[in-house]
Amino acid sequence: MYFEERKNKTGKIFYVANERYVDPLTGKKKRASVVYHSNTVRARRQAERELIDKIDLIISKKQGVFKSSTLLTFDDLKRNWFETWKTTVKPQTIKR
Structure with missing residues (x-):
C-alpha cells in the first residue's frame, strides 16, 4: 500500500491511499484507491481499512458471479439459456 498527496484545480490538497490486487476473473493486476x-496516522489507518x-x-x-461448479459444459449453458428464453417468447417462435 502506498500513499500519495495530490492537488486539485483549485489547489486544495488531498491524500490518496492506493493498493494493487489481482483480479480473480482475468488474472490481471488492478488498482484500487481511497481518498x-x-x-x-489515524486517517491513514482508517483509509487502509x-x-x-x-x-x-x-x-x-x-x-x-462466476462459479465454475454451476455450469460444467457449453451444453449445460445452452440448455439453461433456452429454458429462460422460452418464457419470454411466443410458442410459435419456440417451434421455429
Missing part, C-alpha cells in the same frame, strides 16, 4: 483529507474492505468487496462480487 482521505487529513494526513494523520476502507481500502482493504473495498478490495474484498470487489473480489467477492466477481467470484460470486
Whole structure:
C-alpha cells in the first residue's frame, strides 16, 4: 500500500491511499484507491481499512458471479439459456 498527496484545480490538497490486487476473473493486476483529507496516522489507518474492505468487496462480487461448479459444459449453458428464453417468447417462435 502506498500513499500519495495530490492537488486539485483549485489547489486544495488531498491524500490518496492506493493498493494493487489481482483480479480473480482475468488474472490481471488492478488498482484500487481511497481518498482521505487529513494526513494523520489515524486517517491513514482508517483509509487502509476502507481500502482493504473495498478490495474484498470487489473480489467477492466477481467470484460470486462466476462459479465454475454451476455450469460444467457449453451444453449445460445452452440448455439453461433456452429454458429462460422460452418464457419470454411466443410458442410459435419456440417451434421455429
